[in-house]
Amino acid sequence: MKIISIEPTPSPYSMKIIVNERLSDMETENFTKSDDLNMAPQYVQDLFKIDGVKELYRVIDFIALERDPKVEWEVILPQVKAVMGSTDDLATEDMNSDQEVEESFGEVKVFIQLFRGIPLQVKLEEKDGEKRFGLPQRFTDAAMEASKDTTNMLMERKWVEHDPRYGDAEEIGPDIVDEIEATYDEKRLNTLVSLAQTGDVSETRQAKQLEPLTTVKLEQDDWKARYAALDRMPDPTVKDLPLLEKALDDPKMSIRRLATAYLGMIEEKEVLPHLYKALDDKTVTVRRTAGDCLSDLGFTEAIPKMIDRLKDPSRIVRWRAAMFLYEYGDKTAIAALEDALNDPEFEVRMQAKMALARIQEGEKAQGSIWKQMTDMTKMKKEQKSKSDCPQSHKNR
Numbered sequence: 220m221k222i223i224s225i226e227p228t229p230s231p232y233s234m235k236i237i238v239n240e241r242l243s244d245m246e247t248e249n250f251t252k253s254d255d256l257n258m259a260p261q262y263v264q265d266l267f268k269i270d271g272v273k274e275l276y277r278v279i280d281f282i283a284l285e286r287d288p289k290v291e292w293e294v295i296l297p298q299v300k301a302v303m304g305s306t307d308d309l310a311t312e313d314m315n316s317d318q319e320v321e322e323s324f325g326e327v328k329v330f331i332q333l334f335r336g337i338p339l340q341v342k343l344e345e346k347d348g349e350k351r352f353g354l355p356q357r358f359t360d361a362a363m364e365a366s367k368d369t370t371n372m373l374m375e376r377k378w379v380e381h382d383p384r385y386g387d388a389e390e391i392g393p394d395i396v397d398e399i400e401a402t403y404d405e406k407r408l409n410t411l412v413s414l415a416q417t418g419d420v421s422e423t424r425q426a427k428q429l430e431p432l433t434t435v436k437l438e439q440d441d442w443k444a445r446y447a448a449l450d451r452m453p454d455p456t457v458k459d460l461p462l463l464e465k466a467l468d469d470p471k472m473s474i475r476r477l478a479t480a481y482l483g484m485i486e487e488k489e490v491l492p493h494l495y496k497a498l499d500d501k502t503v504t505v506r507r508t509a510g511d512c513l514s515d516l517g518f519t520e521a522i523p524k525m526i527d528r529l530k531d532p533s534r535i536v537r538w539r540a541a542m543f544l545y546e547y548g549d550k551t552a553i554a555a556l557e558d559a560l561n562d563p564e565f566e567v568r569m570q571a572k573m574a575l576a577r578i579q580e581g582e583k584a585q586g587s588i589w590k591q592m593t594d595m596t597k598m599k600k601e602q603k604s605k606s607d608c609p610q611s612h613k614n615r
Contacts, residue, residue, distance in 0.1 A: 220262060222305040225296065227545075227570045228283065231326060231538065232273075234292065236282040236299070248277040262303060269298045288326075288346040293565055326535060327388050329381040329395065334362045334372060335415040338403060341395050342378065343388045352392040354399060361408040365415035382480075385504045385535050398473050401443035402427075402450045429453045432462050442471040449474060455481045457489050464493055472502045479505055483512025488520065495524050503533040510539035519547050526555045529571070534564040541567055545574035553578060 220240040228235050242248070248263070250256065251274045256264050266272050271290025276283040286295055328344040339362055341352040366372040384391045407427060429451055436448035449466055452459070459481075466478035479497040482490050494516075497509035510528065513521045521543070528540035541559060544552045552574070559571035576582075 220303065222300060222303050225569075226573055227542070227566060230285075231535075231566050232288060233283055233285045234296070236284055236303075238280060238282060238303070241280045242278060244279070246278075248275070250275045265302045266299065269295055269302070271295045272299075288344070291565070292569075327384045327386070327391055329384055329391075330378045331381060331395075331399070332376055332378050334376045335365050336411045337362045337365060337408065337415070338399050339376065341392055341399070343384075343392055343395075345388050350388050350392060352396050354396060357405070357408065358399075358403070361412050365412045368416065385507050385533075386502075394473055397443065398446060398450075401446045404447065427451065432459065434462065434465065437462065437465050437469070442469075442474065445469065446471070446474050446477065449477050449481075452481070455485055457485060457487050460485070460489060460493060464496075467493065467496055467500075472505065475500060475502070475505045476508055479508045479512060483508075483515055486516060488518055490516070491518060491520060494521075498524055498528065503536060506531065506533065506536045507539055510536060510543065514539070514543050514546060517547060519549070522548055522552060526552050529555050529559050529562075534562075534567060537562060537564065537567045538570055541570035541574055545570060545577060548574055548578055550578060 220238050223237040223239055226235040226237065248260075250259055250263050250267070252267055252272065256267055263275060266275060266284070271287045271294060272284060273287045274285040276285075284295075284299065286292065326345070330342040330344070332339040332342065338354055338358055340354060343350045343352070362372075366375075369375060384395075430448070432448055432452035437445055439445050439448070445466075455463060463478045463482055466474055469475055469478070475497070479494070479500075482493050482497065494509050494512055497505050498513070500506050500509070506528075510525070513525065525540045525543040525548075528536055529544075531537050531540065537559070541556070544556060548556070556571045556575040556578070560568055560575070562568050562571065
């Protein structure tokens, strides 16, 4: 089995490796570094000997390879090619760059530890390791009250992953703590305690009471009150655009970011001017969130704006722009993508190269690797469901 090509994915920590051997439609291979690999295929054992290879998922004609954030692709990919070989002269000019490895994209993975729906602490994972941030005492007190009927509180605690943030973990952590404080007032915590004590842990979502958002609520002096009001609004519609536009002008980044995420839930083109505004926000987290929303919505009217973002000061926004143009871009993006081939960031260069090749060769985007995996999983479930049906049912 040899490599045909290597493509970026929506995650800077994962690469899609196209190979010249196919698995059957219902077949997959999935391995992690912590698995017992003695019985794994030889190529799998060899790949996990490479420092930084964390997880491998193979389906149809490609391998999704996940790296440790501490090890750059420039270090990993040349070794992957050496292990597997390639069908032709696979370009490795970017892989073997002598440039000093730059700092990471600034993506920070966010986890919140819960006990029966009650938050306990925040954990952030980035290139240099992890950082944890505690919550105020009232959260611990609520958890202790909710745990009176359990003999093993430690076993019931669980980490729940949330959307990643971007920037400095030392600044992100306190922001998330403040946001949790704002959204879990005493009434909500007391409701969670009551649900835990009655055994209705599955109903913990009911502790969050949805309320219509109003201009008055967005003009409260306390930013936490404004954030809590925004957090409690029902799923937004086009009618909520004026309120979300107002939230985009809020001096607090957390509120602007949440408003941007809500804009991404409105699947109408009327939302575009508002997302463009968020795309010009002064903070990278809001700009990157806006880019993610535009990608999810898929409106090609956003192509010119995303072309402009190829010049963004932040590499994570430039990468998001190049990914959007890979997904939806047309010939109007060619000149800007050619310029992006000189970007100082490896992932941006690679994504721009893929976008440029797709557009120039007239190929349609095949969708993200995650969509392909989801479709494959769905097919397997449907196939299993059919095979489990009694023959008499099939013949009705």
